[in-house]
Amino acid sequence: MTRQPAATTFRPIGTIRTPWTEVGSCPRNGRQPDPAPVCTVHVLPEYHAGLASLDGFSHLILVYWLHQAPPPKLSFTPPFDTETRGVFATRAPFRPNPIGLSVVAFDGFPEPGVLAVRYLDCLDGTPLLDIKPYLRTTDHQADATLGWLDPHATRNRNTQG
C-alpha cells in the first residue's frame, strides 16, 4: 500500500451541450430545474459503433471531465451549511480528480451519434468520458441515507421521472 499508483490519461469521447455557459448559472443538481431541459450529448464519429443497443434503456450514467473545475480543495464549508465538510462527502467539482457523473433520463437519438438526455447540471462544452447503462439491479438504492446532506434533501425539487 506504500507505492504511489501511476497516473492515467483519458481522452474525451464527445461533448455535452447544456443551456449553462457559466459555472454560476449551473443548477445545484440535475433534478433541480423543473421542467428539466433536454440536453444533448455529441459522441465523436469514431465511437458511434459503441452506441448500438442503447435503445431501451430509460436511464444512463454519464461520466465526464469537469474541465473548468477550480483546483482541488479537500475540505470546505458548503454555501448552505455551517460546518466544514470533506470534498469526498460532497459532489463539489473541485475534487482531486475532477470527474463528474449524472444519472440522466435517455430520450433517444435526435440524430446519429447524438443523445437527448435530461437531468444534467454541467457546463456547456463539458468533455464526455463514458456512457454506461443505468442498471436498477446494481445502481438503485432507494433507502440510502444522506448523511450530513439529509436536512438539505428538500432542496432537490424536481421529482419527475
Next chain:
Amino acid sequence: MTRQPAATTFRPIGTIRTPWTEVGSCPRNGRQPDPAPVCTVHVLPEYHAGLASLDGFSHLILVYWLHQAPPPKLSFTPPFDTETRGVFATRAPFRPNPIGLSVVAFDGFPEPGVLAVRYLDCLDGTPLLDIKPYLRTTDHQADATLGWLDPHATRNRNTQG
C-alpha cells in the same frame, strides 16, 4: 463540435482491495456474491482530509481506473447473449476510457483512511479515482428500464441492502 477535445490525466487517490486477484475470478457484478464480501478502500494519506463528514452516508459511489482492462472494443457479443452490443450499452471493462464505478454499501472506517465497503466486483489492487456520496435524490431511479439486459436481470441474485 468538430475540434477533438484535449486529453486529461488523473492520478489515483488510493487503492481498492478485494478478494479477486484475477480477472477471471471477479463476479459478474457487485450484487452477485451472496453474502457480499467486505472489501477495503485505502486512501492515500494526503487525501484523508477529504473524507471528513462521510459518516452517515449508507452508500457511496466509487469511481476507479480499470487498470487491467483489455484494449477497447466498441462492439462485442456478451457471453450470455447472441447479439452484438455496443460497449456503451454494457458495463464491460474494455471501454475507450476504462473507468469503472460501483454503488457500494459503506460500513465505516476500520482505521483512519480505510473504508469498509460491500458490493464491489473489481480486481484487487484497482486504483481509486474518486469517492462520491450516493444521493437517493439524484442517483436513484427505481423504475429504470434495462433495455437488452432485461431478460438477464434475474442473474443479479443478491438483493440485500
